[in-house]
Amino acid sequence: MVAFSKPLAAAALFAGLASAQSFQRLGTCPDLGCIIPPDQADFLAGQRFDIRLEIHAPVNGTEATGNPNPDENFEFTIERVGGNRGKQAGSKWFKVPEPKLEKWSFGWYEDFFARDAKTPSMVNVASKAYRKVHLDEAGEYRATLKYDGKTTTATWTVRSLEEVRKTRNVLFFIGDGMTTNMITAARLIGHKSVNGKYQTKMAMDSFPVLGHAMTHSVDTFMTDSANSATALYTGHKSTVNALGVYVDSSPDVFDDPKIESIAEIFHRVYRGHVGIVSTAGVWDATPAALTAHTRDRGEYPYCVDSLLRGTNNTAWIDWNGPDVLFGGGAEHFYSPALGGKTFNKKDYYEEFAKAGYNVYWNKTSLAAAPNTERALGIFTVSHMSKWLDRNVYKKNLKDQANHPSGNKGDAQDEPGLKEMTLKAIDILYQRSKADKRHSSQGWFLMSEAAQIDKMMHALDYDRALGELLELDDTIKASIAKLKELGELSNTLIVVTADHGHGFDVMGSVDTKYMDAQKDDRKKRNAIGVYQFSGKSQYINNGEVSYSEGFPTNWTPRYSLFAGIAASPDRRENYKVNQNGVREVTTNTPGRPANDFYANAKDTPGGFVINGTLPTDEPVGVHSLTDVPVFAMGPCQELFGGVQNNIDIFFNIANCLGLSRTAHGKGQDPIGN
Amino acid sequence: MVAFSKPLAAAALFAGLASAQSFQRLGTCPDLGCIIPPDQADFLAGQRFDIRLEIHAPVNGTEATGNPNPDENFEFTIERVGGNRGKQAGSKWFKVPEPKLEKWSFGWYEDFFARDAKTPSMVNVASKAYRKVHLDEAGEYRATLKYDGKTTTATWTVRSLEEVRKTRNVLFFIGDGMTTNMITAARLIGHKSVNGKYQTKMAMDSFPVLGHAMTHSVDTFMTDSANSATALYTGHKSTVNALGVYVDSSPDVFDDPKIESIAEIFHRVYRGHVGIVSTAGVWDATPAALTAHTRDRGEYPYCVDSLLRGTNNTAWIDWNGPDVLFGGGAEHFYSPALGGKTFNKKDYYEEFAKAGYNVYWNKTSLAAAPNTERALGIFTVSHMSKWLDRNVYKKNLKDQANHPSGNKGDAQDEPGLKEMTLKAIDILYQRSKADKRHSSQGWFLMSEAAQIDKMMHALDYDRALGELLELDDTIKASIAKLKELGELSNTLIVVTADHGHGFDVMGSVDTKYMDAQKDDRKKRNAIGVYQFSGKSQYINNGEVSYSEGFPTNWTPRYSLFAGIAASPDRRENYKVNQNGVREVTTNTPGRPANDFYANAKDTPGGFVINGTLPTDEPVGVHSLTDVPVFAMGPCQELFGGVQNNIDIFFNIANCLGLSRTAHGKGQDPIGN
Structure with missing residues (x-):
């Protein structure tokens, strides 16, 4: 199927794999030999999974060794700690044919400076993948990858759980x-x-x-x-x-x-x-x-x-x-x-x-x-x-x-x-x-x-x-x-x-008072913290068509003073947006499309707060x-x-x- | 003792009691007759407590009735729901002499507008206090205050708990x-x-x-x-x-x-x-x-x-x-x-x-x-x-x-x-x-x-x-x-x-990259969210003199991108302050003492974020x-x-x- 061979666009490649700190060559692989699932993985007995092995040969950048050719004759073995099968080659352990060798190259940025300079570090890769395998005994397994005279090991744990169903x-x-x-x-x-x-x-x-x-x-x-x-x-x-x-x-x-x-x-x-x-x-x-x-x-x-x-x-x-x-x-x-x-x-x-x-x-x-x-x-x-x-x-x-x-x-x-x-x-x-x-x-x-x-x-x-x-x-x-x-x-x-x-709430806002102030700093004095927060005014005795457990008044004079620990530039008036979902940021004509500022049309009567997030981030983050x-x-x-x-x-x-x-x-x- | 009769300063009085929403006449007393402990209070059987009764006569403001004299002949009774003592006057219930009548006045602001205009609403009060009483049966109690032909009731609950010690x-x-x-x-x-x-x-x-x-x-x-x-x-x-x-x-x-x-x-x-x-x-x-x-x-x-x-x-x-x-x-x-x-x-x-x-x-x-x-x-x-x-x-x-x-x-x-x-x-x-x-x-x-x-x-x-x-x-x-x-x-x-x-953490900061940027908006691009957060660099293999479970490196290049949901104006460089506790805000010469701006000496290399808190609040809040x-x-x-x-x-x-x-x-x- 066409979709299955779709490569990532180059930009996405750098962004996606790029994961040293801001970016990483490959997150689960600090060495140049990669076992995936990585060290410390836990499994359910019988759970199906694939194994991906990769040998990385950095061509340039801080990790370059001078040899841009990955070892294609890497060896992969598995053993169960305390088991009686000993150490076996992966294909023997799982009773599958030896996977065919795959090769590719990828690039990544070592930090934000390299990203700005557009100077990726390139890596050549030799790889194999074992498909749809499973581990059928509880206990600890040692997976070992030998390449270029080096060794990467991963400890996997199959958790010991009763094979008894306790809930329907x-x-x-x-x-x-x-x-x-x-x-x-x-x-x-x-x-x-x-x-x-x-x-x-x-x-x-x-x-x-x-x-x-x-x-x-x-x-x-x-x-x-x-x-x-x-x-x-x-x-x-x-x-x-x-x-x-x-x-x-x-x-x-x-x-x-x-x-x-x-x-x-x-x-x-x-x-x-x-x-x-x-x-x-x-x-x-x-x-x-x-x-x-x-x-x-x-x-x-x-x-x-x-x-x-x-x-x-x-x-x-x-x-x-x-x-x-x-x-x-x-x-x-x-x-x-x-x-x-x-x-x-x-x-x-x-x-x-x-x-x-x-x-x-x-x-x-x-x-x-x-x-x-x-x-x-x-x-x-x-x-x-x-x-x-x-x-x-x-x-x-x-x-x-x-x-x-x-x-x-x-x-x-x-x-x-x-x-x-x-x-x-x-x-x-x-x-x-x-x-x-x-x-x-x-x-x-x-x-x-x-x-x-x-x-x-x-x-x-x-x-x-x-x-x-x-x-x-x-x-x-x-x-x-x-x-x-x-x-x-x-x-x-x-x-x-x-x-x-x-997200958290720190008090209340007298929205009437805020509306009456002209100056951004004075608007902030509409906020009541500690003893000035008062009580929630979102519940009154109004008739509502929906069930209990929801506010009956979404437009109280005294609203929640809520906030978020990181945001793009934004405006706040602390009122419900009655016209649909908020749009906090916008592009500015004449500026790059990914340079976001507070949306002047958002939250009338509110004030502007500059953000802390990267300026290409238009919304809040996790x-x-x-x-x-x-x-x-x-x-x-x-x-x-x-x-x-x-x-x-x-x-x-x-x-x-x-x-x-x-x-x-x-x-x-x-x-x- | 002198200290026991110390009144609050007038300003503190308005701030302290002042607690309708931003301010309240008295938080536990929406009516003009107050029973304290208020409705819904729970007690441990035998727990000692005082009771304060207050009758409020608003002199001016939205609650004024035209009668500035509080009813001094209010009646207070208690009964246990389902109990056999029936309804009794408070002094009889607790077997204490009838408390002497106390009188005072206080003022409060009805909202921020009234505060700005310095127009407090004044209230005259008649009161009694029962001291060191206790309730000695589990169950629900009804406390009733009758005054001026009106009634305030409070339901108190003495929780039913075993009288058995389970921990030393x-x-x-x-x-x-x-x-x-x-x-x-x-x-x-x-x-x-x-x-x-x-x-x-x-x-x-x-x-x-x-x-x-x-x-x-x-x-x-x-x-x-x-x-x-x-x-x-x-x-x-x-x-x-x-x-x-x-x-x-x-x-x-x-x-x-x-x-x-x-x-x-x-x-x-x-x-x-x-x-x-x-x-x-x-x-x-x-x-x-x-x-x-x-x-x-x-x-x-x-x-x-x-x-x-x-x-x-x-x-x-x-x-x-x-x-x-x-x-x-x-x-x-x-x-x-x-x-x-x-x-x-x-x-x-x-x-x-x-x-x-x-x-x-x-x-x-x-x-x-x-x-x-x-x-x-x-x-x-x-x-x-x-x-x-x-x-x-x-x-x-x-x-x-x-x-x-x-x-x-x-x-x-x-x-x-x-x-x-x-x-x-x-x-x-x-x-x-x-x-x-x-x-x-x-x-x-x-x-x-x-x-x-x-x-x-x-x-x-x-x-x-x-x-x-x-x-x-x-x-x-x-x-x-x-x-x-x-x-x-x-x-x-x-x-x-x-x-x-x-407080929360949203990612990491490349402090080296931030330091290298001149512009506040560009500094924000040092921040890595989602996959760009990387791993914590606060633990390395350095020798430390304190026990395990603490960072071994407080100055990693990639620091925490932390934030707070509301703050005063502030600066952030996302580095540990090695010279002692941060001082986030300062007064500005020529401005009022309680008008706080970001401290220019805080967080060198960082950038400014304007706050959302009232401008007289120099630090973060709960x-x-x-x-x-x-x-x-x-x-x-x-x-x-x-x-x-x-x-x-x-x-x-x-x-x-x-x-x-x-x-x-x-x-x-x-x-x-």
């Missing part, structure tokens, strides 16, 4: 970009407090177990949603932009070494029923990482195809599609004849229909959908509308030309995360219950509140908190639904996030903070305390009993 | 201002990671139970350390600046209604041994709130006296001082002859010595102190030196004129939090073990890393993280010490914070976020999930078995 279902909520700070702010505006005691609580607040998860990447301390979804779904941290793969240095974005995801393992082991719900385009990183394997999250058309058919550019497991796929992103479904940008130029509504899916484009038809059949629901072009616009500022839903058919009409009958998730549970419940194989009964549903993140990027705090409160409302309704179905005690519910944004993990149901105790985000994968896999050793007792009714 | 000791760590975000950043710079897997962890990371605590005040959603220490120690949220009291509207800062603290209850019920350790002046809010009862945390001389003698301006419990009191703050101890600002102009070293304390001024003498005797250790004037200066930039310890004797010499032999805490444990262990009454065996130690907060206020992130890592090192060493003493399984260890700062709670030991399970900060008090009190109902089985060997 898993409901996995991801609040994209959601931090504890945001939950605190959402509670403040969505719930009433009397003299310091909340009269209602967040659904998350009532979870019995709380943990924190570290979100850093394998090769840098910051992450993005692709990479962190990979960690949550595969137990392997990767690199920014990578979906279900470790990143290699080859030009092909589709040949990077894959790691099997929780959805794929659940399918392989049990033919389990999988649901995927997101308020983003379904090809976006968090939903797509369940099935996609590419280091470029921007390959949206491929991501859509992977959701249906999996990935088969190299040997990989079968994948027959989820039972439920709900979200936005119609532009990568509808026909190219209508302007759709689709994989192999096909109409993906047709492709899904041919595979047995009913297709839904709005909330009304979704509600009427049979619970016994597979369902594709694509409700908008691009990401779905925000809770705040769907429920409060409905005029913003007009003139969006976002109808999922591609007819340039408006999608005015969108479901929210709650409607999508409850319908997904109904379908998964009915279909898994009807499954004749006992082991197939039960389901895994990932439901993502995708736009907490997107609205935080936009510094549109009101919309972000609206998305977060919608997630919480969805959790509350899902618990009620599971109780109604008699499945609550059979369902592990986990709520977490993939990374943070440096932050380092550990994210919260809430757990309820079977295995909840595994999620307490501080953990790595990969532990969430291992805990879910453990609870589902997905570990499969060669001599274990776990049933693998399907095999693959 | 409590070790309560408070990281002042510490958030999850900061812990994440501290881990990054203090611990080594290989391919995304940390090779060592924070001590906090290994705690079995994790919770979150909400920190808001009773009357505003932001808090300070005084008010939140009150919540943590008494189970009652109060107002910013208040220590161990609810805030009333009277001019006297010492007559506000008191609430008994955990230290006082532990003393009353068991004559338990109490230790207080802080890296701040011991009169600072967090340590002082264990014994002080005033709405003005700035009454430092009184705070010192309260630590020794408790509070007896009105009827209150006996207090005989802690076994251990370690920290800074010598200026409120040494003689006024040397410039000391002390309570009643006495030498408080002498006062403590007369009460049986050995007094220590440095680490060497502290280490040699007998573990069997009471110890006062005051090691500096003002707050103690920072970990970073004591261990890395030691030249900054010179010329500080901070010797605790008051001799204007330097305090160059300071202990750290670890040395103070370990010594405190030794003394408390020995003294409580030697106690002849079984019930007195065991201890309560509060150990505060006070300057995480102070350094975050200064935006000195490096020093803040150094303080946090010192706290973590102290926790690790304390666990080892308790294990060594055989007391680990007898000790509930809780680690939490009192509030946050909106943030809203829920704070982490880590628990280990007896009752650890009580601390999981999301809770209110007052729940931490109730959980500790529960674990110590401090609840005392009239008909309960709890032993109260002392009585009071």
Whole structure:
């Protein structure tokens, strides 16, 4: 397929691989001999993965040795520490033919000075890849790469887990970009407090177990949603932009070494029923990482195809599609004849229909959908509308030309995360219950509140908190639904996030006073900190059409004084933007397109704050903070305390009993 | 005593009480009839407290009724819901004489416009106060105030807790201002990671139970350390600046209604041994709130006296001082002859010595102190030196004129939090073990890393993280010490914070590249976000004299790109300030003294960022976020999930078995 051999554009190559500090030759490979998966990787027994070996010969730059030719006769061996097979060549260990040698070159910048001077360091590479291998005993493995008289070793651990299924279902909520700070702010505006005691609580607040998860990447301390979804779904941290793969240095974005995801393992082991719900385009990183394997999250058309058919550019497991796929992103479904940008130029509504899916484009038809059949629901072009616009500022839903058919009409009958998730549970419940194989009964549903993140990027705090409160409302309704179905005690519910944004609230703003001031510095004196913050005025006794747990007044005189720890140049008036999502920065005529300044049309009555981010960054960025993990149901105790985000994968896999050793007792009714 | 009748200065009066939104007539009293403790208050059975009733008659302003005379014949009754005593007048319920009527007036501003115009709204008040009362049955109480034909009611709850002691000791760590975000950043710079897997962890990371605590005040959603220490120690949220009291509207800062603290209850019920350790002046809010009862945390001389003698301006419990009191703050101890600002102009070293304390001024003498005797250790004037200066930039310890004797010499032999805490444990262990009454065996130690907060206020992130890592090192060493003493399984260890700062990390900074750029906007391009963040360079293989778990390189080329969600105008170069604590803002000649701009001498090579805080705010401020709670030991399970900060008090009190109902089985060997 054409797409599978698509090389990265040169600029992207330098940016993407470029990962010494600001840039790195290859993040997981400090030596010139690279074993991927790298040292310290953990595996689930039986989990399928690819191995990529690379020998780097730097041609120029600080690492150049004078020999620009990589050793093509490198040797790779594996042994299990304390095992009885001894050390064996990789192909013998895995009982696969010796992979063919591959060769390529790439360039990277050693620092920002080199980037400015456009002086890349070039590297020649010799490589081999072992495809679809697995390790079938718990314990420690030593992988060794010998080349040019040197040695690189990696220690891999196959975790020792019981091969016993402890939960029938898993409901996995991801609040994209959601931090504890945001939950605190959402509670403040969505719930009433009397003299310091909340009269209602967040659904998350009532979870019995709380943990924190570290979100850093394998090769840098910051992450993005692709990479962190990979960690949550595969137990392997990767690199920014990578979906279900470790990143290699080859030009092909589709040949990077894959790691099997929780959805794929659940399918392989049990033919389990999988649901995927997101308020983003379904090809976006968090939903797509369940099935996609590419280091470029921007390959949206491929991501859509992977959701249906999996990935088969190299040997990989079968994948027959989820039972439920709900979200936005119609532009990568509808026909190219209508302007759709689709994989192999096909109409993906047709492709899904041919595979047995009913297709839904709005909330009304979704509600009427049979619970016994597979369902594709694509409700908008691009990401779905925000809770705040769907429920409060409905005029913003007009003139969006976002109808999922591609007819340039408006999608005015969108479901929210709650409607999508409850319908997904109904379908998964009915279909898994009807499954004749006992082991197939039960389901895994990932439901993502995708736009907490997107609205935080936009510094549109009101919309972000609206998305977060919608997630919480969805959790509350899902618990009620599971109780109604008699499945609550059979369902592990986990709520977490993939990374943070440096958001917090420091007080209140008297917006009337700020409006009355002419001078930027005087406007700042409208802010009340400490005892001058007062009480939240977002809850009053107004009538609202949506459920409890949301603000009833989005335009109080005294608004939240919220902020973000790093931003582009921006303006702030601390009022809800009633006309749609904020646009914080703009280009300035006569200046370079990537030189962003505060948007003069944003936040009337506000004042300007210069940013700290690089000036080519038009929006906010992710932050380092550990994210919260809430757990309820079977295995909840595994999620307490501080953990790595990969532990969430291992805990879910453990609870589902997905570990499969060669001599274990776990049933693998399907095999693959 | 003179100090007890000291009225607030007029300006402070308006600022302090002034708390409708930016300001409030009286935060806990939306009506004109006030019951304090207010509606929704929770109590420990037997906990001593004062009741303040106020009738407000607004003279002018939006609330004025035309009658400026408050009803002096108000009636106050109490009943227990479902109880058999029915509704009784307050004095009958508590078996105390009817309190005498008090009268005063106060003024407050209705908003920032009124403040600017200097047009306060005046209120006349009639009031009574019931002193040192307690509720001795679990359940719900209704307190009713009738005045002017109107009624204010408050529902109070005495929590139903077992009167059984479940832990011998409590070790309560408070990281002042510490958030999850900061812990994440501290881990990054203090611990080594290989391919995304940390090779060592924070001590906090290994705690079995994790919770979150909400920190808001009773009357505003932001808090300070005084008010939140009150919540943590008494189970009652109060107002910013208040220590161990609810805030009333009277001019006297010492007559506000008191609430008994955990230290006082532990003393009353068991004559338990109490230790207080802080890296701040011991009169600072967090340590002082264990014994002080005033709405003005700035009454430092009184705070010192309260630590020794408790509070007896009105009827209150006996207090005989802690076994251990370690920290800074010598200026409120040494003689006024040397410039000391002390309570009643006495030498408080002498006062403590007369009460049986050995007094220590440095680490060497502290280490040699007998573990069997009471110890006062005051090691500096003002707050103690920072970990970073004591261990890395030691030249900054010179010329500080901070010797605790008051001799204007330097305090160059300071202990750290670890040395103070370990010594405190030794003394408390020995003294409580030697106690002849079984019930007195065991201890309560509060150990505060006070300057995480102070350094975050200064935006000195490096020093803040150094303080946090010192706290973590102290926790690790304390666990080892308790294990060594055989007391680990007898000790509930809780680690939490009192509030946050909106800090986070978003990437790295190439400081070499930033230094090389001339233009402020170009300097921002030295920042690497996402995949350009790279790895932490704060750990290298250099030799260090301090223990593991700290950075070994504080001046890496690639430093942390950290930020704060709200700040005054500031400069940033993202390098450690090697010359002492940062001074972010300065006054500008020719401008008002409280109009702060970025300090041109701060952060050479950096760039300017204008702030969002009010321009009279020279430093950073607190943030809203829920704070982490880590628990280990007896009752650890009580601390999981999301809770209110007052729940931490109730959980500790529960674990110590401090609840005392009239008909309960709890032993109260002392009585009071």
